Amino acid sequence: MRYTECWIKESLRLFPPVPIIGRKKHNSFEVDGHLIDKGTSVLVSIRNAHRDE
Secondary structure, rough: OOOHHHHHHHHHHHOOOOEEEEEHEEEEEEOOEEOOOOOOEEEEEEHHHHHOO
């Protein structure tokens, strides 16, 4: 059963049911020297984050 659980979790990591999540920022913040203003919508690709090496 443990092997099956690991296989399912790895499959969900590689092929997430919701590949992108979005958030609207309530405060300003900085990412790699780029200022993200308050009220900006931010999208994060879960699929790409789990595949980045």
